[in-house]
Amino acid sequence: MPQIIQPRILKGFRDFLPEQEIPRAVLIEKLTKTFRGFGFVPIDTPALEYSEILLRKSGGETEKQVFRFNDNGGRDVALRFDLTVPFARFVAEHKDEIYFPFKRYHIAKVWRGEKPQAGRYREFIQCDFDTVGADTSGSDFEILSMIKAAFDEIGVPGITVKISHRGVFNRFLERLSLLDKSEEILRLTDKVLKISREELETQMDGLTNSNEKTKAVLSYIESARSASPKDFEKTLEKMEEAAGGPASDTKRLREIYECIKAEGIQDSFVLDPSITRGLDYYTGIVYETFLNELPSIGSVCSGGRYDNLTGLYMKGEISGVGASIGLDRLIAALEQTGNNKKTPGFTEAVVFCSENDKTSDRYKVAGILRKKNICCEVFPEQKKQGFQYTWAEKKGIPWGIFSIGESKCILKNLGTRETFENITVEEAAEIIGKKRN
Amino acid sequence: MPQIIQPRILKGFRDFLPEQEIPRAVLIEKLTKTFRGFGFVPIDTPALEYSEILLRKSGGETEKQVFRFNDNGGRDVALRFDLTVPFARFVAEHKDEIYFPFKRYHIAKVWRGEKPQAGRYREFIQCDFDTVGADTSGSDFEILSMIKAAFDEIGVPGITVKISHRGVFNRFLERLSLLDKSEEILRLTDKVLKISREELETQMDGLTNSNEKTKAVLSYIESARSASPKDFEKTLEKMEEAAGGPASDTKRLREIYECIKAEGIQDSFVLDPSITRGLDYYTGIVYETFLNELPSIGSVCSGGRYDNLTGLYMKGEISGVGASIGLDRLIAALEQTGNNKKTPGFTEAVVFCSENDKTSDRYKVAGILRKKNICCEVFPEQKKQGFQYTWAEKKGIPWGIFSIGESKCILKNLGTRETFENITVEEAAEIIGKKRN
Numbered sequence: 001m002p003q004i005i006q007p008r009i010l011k012g013f014r015d016f017l018p019e020q021e022i023p024r025a026v027l028i029e030k031l032t033k034t035f036r037g038f039g040f041v042p043i044d045t046p047a048l049e050y051s052e053i054l055l056r057k058s059g060g061e062t063e064k065q066v067f068r069f070n071d072n073g074g075r076d077v078a079l080r081f082d083l084t085v086p087f088a089r090f091v092a093e094h095k096d097e098i099y100f101p102f103k104r105y106h107i108a109k110v111w112r113g114e115k116p117q118a119g120r121y122r123e124f125i126q127c128d129f130d131t132v133g134a135d136t137s138g139s140d141f142e143i144l145s146m147i148k149a150a151f152d153e154i155g156v157p158g159i160t161v162k163i164s165h166r167g168v169f170n171r172f173l174e175r176l177s178l179l180d181k182s183e184e185i186l187r188l189t190d191k192v193l194k195i196s197r198e199e200l201e202t203q204m205d206g207l208t209n210s211n212e213k214t215k216a217v218l219s220y221i222e223s224a225r226s227a228s229p230k231d232f233e234k235t236l237e238k239m240e241e242a243a244g245g246p247a248s249d250t251k252r253l254r255e256i257y258e259c260i261k262a263e264g265i266q267d268s269f270v271l272d273p274s275i276t277r278g279l280d281y282y283t284g285i286v287y288e289t290f291l292n293e294l295p296s297i298g299s300v301c302s303g304g305r306y307d308n309l310t311g312l313y314m315k316g317e318i319s320g321v322g323a324s325i326g327l328d329r330l331i332a333a334l335e336q337t338g339n340n341k342k343t344p345g346f347t348e349a350v351v352f353c354s355e356n357d358k359t360s361d362r363y364k365v366a367g368i369l370r371k372k373n374i375c376c377e378v379f380p381e382q383k384k385q386g387f388q389y390t391w392a393e394k395k396g397i398p399w400g401i402f403s404i405g406e407s408k409c410i411l412k413n414l415g416t417r418e419t420f421e422n423i424t425v426e427e428a429a430e431i432i433g434k435k436r437n
Numbered sequence: 438m439p440q441i442i443q444p445r446i447l448k449g450f451r452d453f454l455p456e457q458e459i460p461r462a463v464l465i466e467k468l469t470k471t472f473r474g475f476g477f478v479p480i481d482t483p484a485l486e487y488s489e490i491l492l493r494k495s496g497g498e499t500e501k502q503v504f505r506f507n508d509n510g511g512r513d514v515a516l517r518f519d520l521t522v523p524f525a526r527f528v529a530e531h532k533d534e535i536y537f538p539f540k541r542y543h544i545a546k547v548w549r550g551e552k553p554q555a556g557r558y559r560e561f562i563q564c565d566f567d568t569v570g571a572d573t574s575g576s577d578f579e580i581l582s583m584i585k586a587a588f589d590e591i592g593v594p595g596i597t598v599k600i601s602h603r604g605v606f607n608r609f610l611e612r613l614s615l616l617d618k619s620e621e622i623l624r625l626t627d628k629v630l631k632i633s634r635e636e637l638e639t640q641m642d643g644l645t646n647s648n649e650k651t652k653a654v655l656s657y658i659e660s661a662r663s664a665s666p667k668d669f670e671k672t673l674e675k676m677e678e679a680a681g682g683p684a685s686d687t688k689r690l691r692e693i694y695e696c697i698k699a700e701g702i703q704d705s706f707v708l709d710p711s712i713t714r715g716l717d718y719y720t721g722i723v724y725e726t727f728l729n730e731l732p733s734i735g736s737v738c739s740g741g742r743y744d745n746l747t748g749l750y751m752k753g754e755i756s757g758v759g760a761s762i763g764l765d766r767l768i769a770a771l772e773q774t775g776n777n778k779k780t781p782g783f784t785e786a787v788v789f790c791s792e793n794d795k796t797s798d799r800y801k802v803a804g805i806l807r808k809k810n811i812c813c814e815v816f817p818e819q820k821k822q823g824f825q826y827t828w829a830e831k832k833g834i835p836w837g838i839f840s841i842g843e844s845k846c847i848l849k850n851l852g853t854r855e856t857f858e859n860i861t862v863e864e865a866a867e868i869i870g871k872k873r874n
Contacts, residue, residue: 004749004750004751004752005489005490005493005749005750006750007490007526007527007529007530007750007751008487008490008530009482009483009486009487009526009530010483010485010486010487010508010512010514011510013483013485013486014483015480015481015482015483015527015530015531016479016480016481016482017480017531017534017535018478018479018480018535018541021478021479021480021481022478022479024481025469025479032462036783036784036812037807037812037813038803038807038812038813038814039782039783039784039787039812039813039814039815039832039834040814041455041458041459041782041783041832042453042455042458042459042462043452043453043454043455043458044452044453044458044461045446045452045453046446046447046450046451046452046560047484047516047546047548047560048447048450048504048516048548048560049446049447049450050445050446050447052442053442053444053445056442064509067485067506067508067509069504069506069507070506071447071504071550072501072504072550073448073550075447077447079484079485089444089446090444090452092444093444093445093446093452094452094454097454098454098455099828099831099832101816101817101818103814104455109484111484111485113508113509113510123483123484123485131817134817134818135818136796136817136818137796138790138796138799138800138815138817138818139817139818141796141800142800142815142817145800145804149807255796255797258796258797259796259797259800259801261797262797262798262800262801262843263797263800263801263804312441312442313441313442313443313444314441314444315441345476345478346473346474346476346478347473347476350476353575359573359574359575359578359692359695359696360692360695360696360698360699360700361699362575363575363578363579363582363696363699363700364696364699364700366475367582367700370474370475370586375473375474375475375476376474376475376476377475377476377477377540378476378575378579379538380538380568380571380573380575380576380579381538381571381572381573381575381576391536394536395476395478395536397476406699
């Protein structure tokens, strides 16, 4: 007999037991339903790619975190660490096969060798959705509208999507002759909620070399600190003024807001100039999404418009707009706010096993119920009734059945203990169906 | 400007464009629906595990194929190459958290560095379903019944599940004093359809050292060569006789067949003693599933009962029964038999963009249709009508809409060109819904 080896998994990785995997699967189904409703289609890419493809643009931090190795053929390969880089490669590689404007969603695992800590894992599911090949206010709005629809579908009572625009911010910085510092200023702005006002001012002074300019930048960023959805247009005017007057960027924001109002979802959208999304990748609208019940967990869905998705892999620029949901953070948030309904399983009825039953009768009864669209399972062996009841309870099954031959049964509500004696299986199906609704 | 890098993926890996990913997603949804209907629950395990966990039992062949490397922390890790080994580790690790009998399904990617060839990939999706912790005829039958239900749900017109039993075969070999050669004989038997009768006999002689015994083995294997579902009981009698008379194994087969008949699905099941499933892992019933329209592609769903799932990772044996579908082979088969309906997308209607439209009106119209459960997308920019029509056709969208303000529209059947002028969006929704059914 071989020696027993301790079963264990790698640090930062997780098993998903049914009570964790079911809510995750249900969440993914709701997102999928929403995306399909908007005409977005799924794609898939390999988990493993050439390192030179995946790591071309990333800085040192990503490179340290990636799972990278030489495969048996000596190729330098890596596990994907996000879905954006593979998507850029995908669009460049298949540009002649896909139809632009191309709207896709991709829900899949990614891997990062980050230091494991609370809420940080080395394997997690990312959910990305983008429209590429169209640079219009409608495409921008559609992503925002889809974010709202997705969180409605999930059953989140309220979200706030904080919107800003990189173009407006850049125009503003240009007026202050700070455009060459834009990347650093963006990164610092991104920290606005994480560091003290004093620290922010000191660090900003270091970038602007002028306390006057620092005050102007901070005033711009903070002009919407108390912003509410009602202030959208007022904030837009302020931003526009700071940037030097109307231009295509502020026109775009106005058109987007018109669509938001027409859809009647303006209560979920705030214009907030402090939103910048650290990366220099974005060029147009940018946004972050917060749960009204738990804003402190941070953005659960972020994104924006970018000018040049595929620049590393092909000539010619392809513009796009999209967003990304970190599924695991969202699930953690939904658990905290109690918006993640416990779904221990899908089974509605279990056919119990008692001593005098015929095996084939029990499975026949389950089969009839299934034909009536009732999720039904059979307890597969003779165990004490108490054991079978406890098992059903742990699996969250609401109804128990004892077969009487292959067409009649006793039906029992396992919660209330209400019992229906000697009824046909069809009658049982009807009772279960009625109580479901 | 950085140098452009040729977009490409690794040999043996694949991108899934929407026209490939949609049928795969739809197939997975149908399987999921079936499994849930039987009370099976989903789990997930990490893609990456300790090599010592994954490779403990496997022979040299697997070890050569696995993607194995040292991670940044110096750990010897590997990508999972199947879902069985991780499941064994999972059950051993979580035996106190899960409820036995435990019925789970797991549909996920696995990786093998096999030589790429037609139909063989280095990344593919495996679909496993098992009941562990119950050793009854009911559990055995349930997996068979679920296989039948799954292929019905997928829309395959006919399958033949070929069943045999390892216990019966072993009893038969014992009578011939060949039990110590059982593993080699099983492997050779598994090749029965792949090599010539002569070659088979020669190789079998090499194992049995007796042409008389060889003839007995071949006669046993071939007793069902012309088997049809009607011969199930007759073949069972022959097998029983060859094995030395009735025992728990033949009793089990009879009970399973009783359930099959009660369910009325006996036309899909054949008893075939040549089915052995090469691996020594199996101990009870074994089966392979063939598409009646394309048996030559081989088994698309195989499995059986095993006595000791978790032996490498814990003391105490846990018995189980299950099956595995190779999703990619199945999809290839469905394409060949024309049973994989082309689903270019889910979109039912597209709101076209014309010059005088208001952007917000177009999105408003789409939003109203979506509330009526119609998958609807908006063409996001002003392009020539011909371009928009071609785009809709390529995406397989059946209806086109032009908005007239935010509540009225022109509806056009893009196939027949039938047009409904100046109707309300609600009326359009009704027409689309009616034509759908």
